[in-house]
Amino acid sequence: MILKGKTLQNPTSPQASAGQKQEQNVAFFLRRAFKDNPEILVINDFKFTFNDETAQIDHLIVYPYGFVLLESKSIKGHIKVNQQGEWTRSYNNQWSGMPSPIKQVELQQALLKNLLAHHRQEILGKFLGIKQGFGGRCWDHICVVSSDTVIDRNTMPKAVSDKLVKSEFLVDKLHKIMKLGNKLLRKVNVYDTRPYFNQQELDSIGDFILSQHIDGNRQISEEVNKAPEPIQHSQTNTTSNNSVPIAETQPTAQANLSCKNCVESTNYTPMYGKFGYYIKCNHCSKNTPMKQNCPQCQSKNTKVQKRKETYTLHCQDCSVESQLI
Incomplete structure (x- = not known):
């Protein structure tokens, strides 16, 4: 695999x-x-x-x-x-x-x-x-x-x-x-x-x-064949000298992360265990896996990665990266 x-x-x-x-x-x-x-x-x-x-x-x-x-x-x-x-x-x-x-x-x-x-x-x-x-x-x-x-x-x-x-x-x-x-x-x-x-x-x-794994500069995986997403330009007004609007890249998607028992969505502690990354609810003390379906394509083929204090969900099928915490 x-x-x-x-x-x-x-x-x-x-x-x-x-x-x-x-x-x-x-x-x-x-x-x-x-x-x-x-x-x-x-x-x-x-x-x-x-x-x-x-x-x-x-x-x-x-x-x-x-x-x-x-x-x-x-x-x-x-x-x-x-x-x-x-x-x-x-x-x-x-x-x-x-x-x-x-x-x-x-x-x-x-x-x-x-x-x-x-x-x-x-x-x-x-x-x-x-x-x-x-x-x-x-x-x-x-x-x-x-x-x-x-x-x-x-x-x-x-x-x-x-x-x-x-x-x-x-x-x-x-x-x-x-x-x-x-x-x-x-x-x-x-x-x-x-x-x-x-x-x-x-x-x-x-x-x-x-x-x-430590990610370096933005790189291109050989397994990603989809075309890059078009750049979305801001809709701010241009100046009188016809300057070009500033381009903005599409932000990372946001995944919904909450306790599976009490649906608490803010008061929890991120942890790592035998089965991967999860959150421990500070309200009911239950554990909930961070791994979930991709919010973009609903694929189950996802991986959770941590970079410093940021946790992200990577979809292996559509290549969308969703921020968890």
Whole structure:
């Protein structure tokens, strides 16, 4: 299931354009393989902060047994990695060093593990009175390079070669890593001792990760195909010198948020729990989910996101963003 598509930007250099194209290619293969699988959650272009550190993960996969982080790299020409793990690449017959994408994604992985561990109780809650956590889960990371990259695997350390794959072989590699098997046999498979998340826990993890995403400047999602809404011009009178009226963009829609028990619409406290964002009514103490149907198209395919102290409802079908709080 695709929880977040690749976000397109306006590249300012040929290198940035090539990098974005590579990320789009990887997102394409992930969408083709997993869009209809509710047990495999795909989050593209995930940026988050924790403990005053910021990380951006090109592609993140959450599945019943753990997590896989993918770092996309557009590399034209040859790449080599020596026994010390140092990377070099060729471009126009000129060799130069480059940062290790494996080390880069390892740093991202460490920060994500700390973030999830810190919020483990609110994400996973308790089972039989015991606090759940992320211990024992599988953590893997891969560098995905362009299909036209020439890889010198003969001199490359095996540990690096195992984490390096071309785009068209990515899905095969992921299946080998995840080893999902038959869902019905997990509880009785004594040979597979990996702890796993059930569907409820997967959904909670996915909702939490989406809530932590940091939006940058206004960007265009590759999954949004609708035409932009026309600019609405103000109806104020123009001056005698025929100046052009100031253009105003259409404001964000406002969703109705109130307690489902007593219909209180102002006296509540926003909170986050195992099933996502909700409000706790200060009048009757009942909880009400923030997630609701889109006020524009009535679709149930919506997600709640938090940006600082603002909560918004994002419709995945009509792309309307409605302010909740």
